[in-house]
Amino acid sequence: xxxxxxxxxxxxxxxxxxxxxxxxxxxxxxxxxxxxxxxxxxxxxxxxxxxxxxxxxxxxxxxxxxxxxxxxxxxxxxxxxxxxxxxxxxxxxxxxxxxxxxxxxxxxxxxxxxxxxxxxxxxxxxxxxxxxxxxxxxxxxxxxxxxxxxxxxxxxxxxxxxxxxxxxxxxxxxxxxxxxxxxxxxxxxxxxxxxxxxxxxxxxxxxxxxxxxxxxxxxxxxxxxxxxxxxxxxxxxxxxxxxxxxxxxxxxxxxxxxxxxxxxxxxxxxxxxxxxxxxxxxxxxxxxxxxxxxxxxxxxxxxxxxxxxxxxxx
Numbered sequence: 001x002x003x004x005x006x007x008x009x010x011x012x013x014x015x016x017x018x019x020x021x022x023x024x025x026x027x028x029x030x031x032x033x034x035x036x037x038x039x040x041x042x043x044x045x046x047x048x049x050x051x052x053x054x055x056x057x058x059x060x061x062x063x064x065x066x067x068x069x070x071x072x073x074x075x076x077x078x079x080x081x082x083x084x085x086x087x088x089x090x091x092x093x094x095x096x097x098x099x100x101x102x103x104x105x106x107x108x109x110x111x112x113x114x115x116x117x118x119x120x121x122x123x124x125x126x127x128x129x130x131x132x133x134x135x136x137x138x139x140x141x142x143x144x145x146x147x148x149x150x151x152x153x154x155x156x157x158x159x160x161x162x163x164x165x166x167x168x169x170x171x172x173x174x175x176x177x178x179x180x181x182x183x184x185x186x187x188x189x190x191x192x193x194x195x196x197x198x199x200x201x202x203x204x205x206x207x208x209x210x211x212x213x214x215x216x217x218x219x220x221x222x223x224x225x226x227x228x229x230x231x232x233x234x235x236x237x238x239x240x241x242x243x244x245x246x247x248x249x250x251x252x253x254x255x256x257x258x259x260x261x262x263x264x265x266x267x268x269x270x271x272x273x274x275x276x277x278x279x280x281x282x283x284x285x286x287x288x289x290x291x292x293x294x295x296x297x298x299x300x301x302x303x304x305x306x307x308x309x310x311x312x313x314x
Contacts (some may be wrong), residue, residue, distance in 0.1 A: 008296045025257035047259055047280035055259055062255040080234040083227045094223060103216050107209040124158055124198045125191045134187045141182055241243050 008018040047055070074166075084093045124130075153175065156166050240247075 025253075045280035058258070059255060062252060066084060066248055066252050070245050073241050075237050075244065078236075078237045078241065081230050083223075083230045086230075087226060088221055100213075100217055100220055104213055107212050111206075111209065113202075113206065116205060117198075120201050120205065121198045124194055124201060128185075130190060130194070133190060134183065137186045138179075138183045141179055175244065176235060 002021050003024045004019060004021045006018070007016065009016055059122040088094070088096065150172075153171055154163070157163050157165075157171065162168055
């Protein structure tokens, strides 16, 4: 029920210029002119006595608990979650890490893919491992020449008495030429087979840079999303702590209005006789009956008058 303490209405326009009101729930008493006589009719909203008694006991119990908890907020000891500590660890904040734009500039924007390929090619083809493999192959070839090729060549040249001739020198030159060509062939084949590895390393490096930026962006997105949720939760807990007394009083208000719906209405007439009550009830019933049966108001008025007359003696 809305109770007005003060209201100002513009009589010409009907607009409300000012109002001071509040909502009320509880017992009410209505005073108005009796339709059956000169006395004033008082309508009091009452409840069964046992309901009123239990409700009074209930209100006392609610008041006891209200006084006990209204100053004891369960949220007062809540400590705000520090998203910086929870996300990065103690001593670090979001400003301790490079910005997303800075990371993009380092890994993507300033990247020369041709220079990167040349660098990877050089690191792969001319790597220490490749040089060691070529040196090992040369050592094995030298051993074979010393152990097998040169002895057979020298024996053959002695058999024809050509050790001191130019043919001997030319023969050794041909052996050395074959040795150099064999080593260069091995080195070329090895490096040729490494070219697909160079391409794979180049692609992997580019993909790695891309993944770094994407992962960094996802981390930044997760951080700000978590920060919004955490700040919202911290503010919510702070608001609950500040509003705790009003929360308790809201339950108190609900307890005060717990009797709504279990009402009985009694009518007492001050200064009116039973005859006046009967006449007033009949007239009221006749009016209601006429409105209920607009097609035949006479019959409706008659039925309503009888019902109103009978109810006046209850």
